[in-house]
Amino acid sequence: MFAEPSARTQDLLDRMRAFYDAHIYPNEARHHEELHHRRRADTQWEPLDLIEELKPKARAAGLWNLFLPHSHRAPEGLSNLDYAPLCEQMGRVMWSSEVFNCNAPDTGNMETIERYGTEAQKDQWLEPLLRGEIRSAFLMTEPAVASSDATNIQCSIRREGDEYVINGRKWWSSGAGVSNCAIFILMGKTDPDGPRHSQQSMVLVPRNTPGVTVLRPMHVFGYDDAPHGHMEIVLENVRVPASNILLGEGRGFEIAQGRLGPGRIHHCMRSIGAAERALELMCKRLSGRIAFGKPLSQQSVWAERIAESRCMIDQARLLTLNAAHRMDVVGNKVAKADIAMIKVVAPNMSCKVVDWAIQAHGAAGVSQDTWLAEAYAHQRTVRIVDGPDEVHRNAIAKIELGKYAPAK
Missing domain, CATH: 2.40.110.10 (Butyryl-CoA Dehydrogenase, subunit A, domain 2)
Structure with a gap:
């Protein structure tokens, strides 16, 4: 059902991948160096020059505000299902989503103001957020x-x-x-x-x-x-x-439930992108290193981990796409079980795959010389943000048990 993206999404995905090849991957070292120098100068809390340089390029490429559906203020916004492969791509580089004005928590905040704010609040705050000015x-x-x-x-x-x-x-x-x-x-x-x-x-x-x-x-x-x-x-x-x-006094919990649905699934989309990149790095590392007379990739334990990683990533991706589809069709509230399931599955999967990739790289995997240590820190955090695993598991169990509750 979700094997292939729509024609519109495929076009955007092709453009985004080309953008990564031209502007994101080649600048990962620059991003690291710029932050390093900023910290030494105690100016690390200022917007990075690199990001500000890339934003106009992304906007010119039509890769801007893709996350916000059903808003006349952001006509380029996609459905949750169409956005998923693009958000997954952004998960491959932790800082890249801001280049496309699709970074958390701004995405959730913009959606909150769009859904629950007055026109005056939207004019004052949503518009400059959509322009990437604040x-x-x-x-x-x-x-x-x-x-x-x-x-x-x-x-x-x-x-x-x-x-x-x-x-x-x-x-x-x-x-x-x-x-x-x-x-x-x-x-x-x-x-x-x-x-x-x-x-x-x-x-x-x-x-x-x-x-x-x-x-x-x-x-x-x-x-x-x-x-x-x-x-x-x-x-x-x-x-x-x-x-x-x-929205009014006493409506905060209601807003929170509406806000966290898209935020949670966006985290999951990015987690899948991180896991996919980790698997790529794992395979390249294992194929290029020799131990005990043969490539590491031919050691039985690594063949098993590579295969398991592929299975887990694809399973999580399909569950994420199904949740996105349900959100588009029946709404966030009805799709709450689907959102809760993927919020448990995706970050746990990503943590495991990134951890295996770290192990494949040995000491390099935990060092600043690879992207993996940063990726693990981020993916481990996703198991807590927007509700910890335990809360989502309890919600899933409650919904499941409710199917079999005696009729009153």
């Missing part, structure tokens, strides 16, 4: 609670006249590090005594609002993920206009 961050996770249960969120959003006053602490706020991050979407509680799933609201918070303090970047296995970063942020008596609320 960046954004999503402030949900908190250090003091188990944020895998979003109803635990403690950040206070209190109404005072025509303003909301915000107090709280957030962390792992991805995208909040870069200096051109201009807007936060923040989740907090407007009614802590209300029904469990109606206590939360989401509000737009300009980053330069008084009372917002970015404390520090959180590191992932030693990586600071500059220039975007995952920041710890304190909000002390932060005041924003009441018109900055998204």
